[in-house]
Amino acid sequence: MNSAPAHDEPSCSIAASLDIVGDRWTILILRDSFRGLHRFDEFRRDLEIPRAVLADRLRRLVDAGVLVKRQYSEHPPRDEYRLTDMGRELSPILVGLMQWGDRWLGGPDGPPTVLVHEPCGTEVDLRFHCGACARDFSPLEIASRR
Template identity: 45%
Template sequence: MLRRTYDGQICSVARTLEVVGERWTLLIVRDALLGVTRFDGFLGRLSIARNVLSDRLSGLVEHGVLERVQYQDRPPRHEYRLTNRGRELTTVILSLREWGDRHLAGEAGPPQLSEHADCGGRITTRVVCERCAEQVPPGRVVTRPAQG
């Protein structure tokens, strides 16, 4: 993926960028979350070179974000399905979309809405304290060194 540009950093954000930080990778994950599974499906939605798409898909498989599953024998064809690890990126994609909708959507408004499949309510991401269950605004988050 990013060819180890963050070697000296002991940081989970840097480690995560090694997996999903290259151009196109999060858009591939976004499309997988929207139900795209086949190479041609990704190719059709993204203006991406075939070799770049192949490289990104291979990297996502290597890191356990997607799994490659054969769906046809002759000729052999595969699709790419999100793993549990990949589905956990839903919150990341939703947070990025929310930020973009708030700051970059323009006059036309957001191009997509995220809704709860069961009731149709709008989905939003929140930072919540696991101890007191209070929603924590960005200015009230502090970071400190951990054991790891």
């Protein structure tokens, strides 16, 4: 029955991504995962998120393949949640949010966290890069083609 009517968003990758990560708590959980938090109670204490919501979001993220649930202790049984490669590749979105907040909403203290290229330790940021022009360019120069 797939006549794919126009108003049904069949093939928008942004909408598809939002079905998985289009929720405030979900993004904050992922942010904490990147920061090195992995356990239910670590998330709960850091975010002050209701337990039921946290359990739900973790379940969805595991179902989607963004996190894996792993037992890190058998006796007592204890679980932790770790980013998969699929989850780790969400970093540009987190970085985008961070840089935009730094630039447009930042307090006078400057950015509380900076990003580095792990192998060399150099501070970096996220840029659009054009191979043809051999240069980085501003977000204002981007356009889309179907």
